[in-house]
Amino acid sequence: MSLAFRGVVDEMLQTPNRPARQTPPPIRLSQNEMPWAPSAPIVAAMTAAIGMAHRYPDYHRAAAREAIGAALGVDPDRVAVDNGSGSLLHGLARLVCEPGVHGVFPSPSFEAYNAALSLAGADTTAVGLAEDGAMDMAAMAAAIAPETRIVYLCNPNNPTGGLIGVEGLRDFLRRVPASVIVVLDEAYREFVTDEPVDATAALLDEFDNLVILRTLSKSHGLAGVRAGYAVGAPRIAEALRRTSVGFALNGIAEAALIAAFSPEGAAIAEERVSTIVAERDRVVRTLGEAGVPVLPSQSNFLFLPGDTAALMARFEAQGVLARPFPNAGGARVTIGLPAENDAVLAALL
Known part of the structure; x- marks a missing residue:
C-alpha cells in the first residue's frame, strides 16, 4: 500500500460515521x-441435543416414530420420518417410478411433485385446478392411465389454498386402482377449519395405497430444521425407511420433532x-x-x-x-x- 493511499484510508477511518438512512x-x-x-419446549430439546452432537442419531428414528404414532393414534410401523416431507415425496417417486411409468399431479401446485417424477424418469400429467383453487378431482381421476403408478394430491393446495373435504377424497380414492399410490400432501392441514384436522386419518384404514405426508415446517415453525413424516400402510412405510439416506434426520431435528408432539x-x-x-x-x-x-x-x-x-x-x-x-x-x-x-x-x- 502506498503512503498516499494509506493516508486516504487512515483519514476515512478517522472520519466520524454519518448516520445512514435506515431502511x-x-x-x-x-x-x-x-x-x-420455535416454542420454548422445542428450543430446550434442541439445545439439549446439541450436547450429544458428537454421537450419531438413531438410525431407525424409533423415538420420533413413536411420538408421531402416539399423537395420531397409529402404529409406529406405519410411520416414516425424514428431513422434511419433500424428501419423502421424492422417496415415494423413486420407489414406484421408472422410465415408461406415469405420474399425475395438480397444477399449479407444489413444484416438487413434477421434479420428483421427472428425476425418477416417469412421464407426467399436470391437471388443472377448479375455479375455487381446489383440485379438480374428476379431472385427476380421468388422468389416471394403465401405466400410472403414483398420484400426488396437495390439500389444501399450494399456492391457492383450496381444500377438498374428506368425502371428496374418499370418492376419489375409490376410483383409483389399488396399484396406484396416492400421496396426500397435507403440509397445511393444521390450518384447516372446514372440517376436523384429523378427519383424513380415517382414510388410512380404508385404503392401503394412501400415504399422508405432513411437515413440522409450518404449524411448529421448524422450516429451518427440516423434519417431516409419512403415514401409510406398513409395507410402504418400511420401504421408505429402508430406502432413506442413513441418519438423514439429524439428532437436533429428532429432538425438535419429539418435543413438538409433547403435550406442551x-x-x-x-x-x-x-x-x-x-x-x-x-x-x-x-x-x-x-x-x-x-x-x-x-x-x-x-x-x-x-x-x-x-x-x-x-x-x-x-x-x-x-x-x-x-x-x-x-x-x-x-x-x-x-x-x-x-x-x-x-x-x-
Missing part, C-alpha cells in the same frame, strides 16, 4: 413460514395456529368488504388473482415480500402477525 427490513411473507421462533409443544402450536387462522379470516373479510378478489383459503396463506406484476409492485411499495405466480395468474402472500397483515391490506386496499 426497514422487508416483511417476509413469501415462504409460508410461521412468524414466531402441541398446545403451543395449536394456539399459534388459531392466531394465524383468526388473522386469515380478518384479512379475507376485510378484502371481501372492499371488493378485492381473493381465493378461499384453508391454509396460512392467501392467493390474490390478478395481474402478477401489478400485485407485486403494490406489495413492494409496502415493504412486503410476496410470491409471484404469473403462470397461475396472481400472487401468494403468507398470513403473518397483525401488523404484517395490516401492511398487506394497505397494499391491496
Whole structure:
C-alpha cells in the first residue's frame, strides 16, 4: 500500500460515521413460514441435543416414530420420518417410478411433485385446478392411465389454498386402482377449519395405497430444521425407511420433532395456529368488504388473482415480500402477525 493511499484510508477511518438512512427490513411473507421462533419446549430439546452432537442419531428414528404414532393414534410401523416431507415425496417417486411409468399431479401446485417424477424418469400429467383453487378431482381421476403408478394430491393446495373435504377424497380414492399410490400432501392441514384436522386419518384404514405426508415446517415453525413424516400402510412405510439416506434426520431435528408432539409443544402450536387462522379470516373479510378478489383459503396463506406484476409492485411499495405466480395468474402472500397483515391490506386496499 502506498503512503498516499494509506493516508486516504487512515483519514476515512478517522472520519466520524454519518448516520445512514435506515431502511426497514422487508416483511417476509413469501415462504409460508410461521412468524414466531420455535416454542420454548422445542428450543430446550434442541439445545439439549446439541450436547450429544458428537454421537450419531438413531438410525431407525424409533423415538420420533413413536411420538408421531402416539399423537395420531397409529402404529409406529406405519410411520416414516425424514428431513422434511419433500424428501419423502421424492422417496415415494423413486420407489414406484421408472422410465415408461406415469405420474399425475395438480397444477399449479407444489413444484416438487413434477421434479420428483421427472428425476425418477416417469412421464407426467399436470391437471388443472377448479375455479375455487381446489383440485379438480374428476379431472385427476380421468388422468389416471394403465401405466400410472403414483398420484400426488396437495390439500389444501399450494399456492391457492383450496381444500377438498374428506368425502371428496374418499370418492376419489375409490376410483383409483389399488396399484396406484396416492400421496396426500397435507403440509397445511393444521390450518384447516372446514372440517376436523384429523378427519383424513380415517382414510388410512380404508385404503392401503394412501400415504399422508405432513411437515413440522409450518404449524411448529421448524422450516429451518427440516423434519417431516409419512403415514401409510406398513409395507410402504418400511420401504421408505429402508430406502432413506442413513441418519438423514439429524439428532437436533429428532429432538425438535419429539418435543413438538409433547403435550406442551402441541398446545403451543395449536394456539399459534388459531392466531394465524383468526388473522386469515380478518384479512379475507376485510378484502371481501372492499371488493378485492381473493381465493378461499384453508391454509396460512392467501392467493390474490390478478395481474402478477401489478400485485407485486403494490406489495413492494409496502415493504412486503410476496410470491409471484404469473403462470397461475396472481400472487401468494403468507398470513403473518397483525401488523404484517395490516401492511398487506394497505397494499391491496
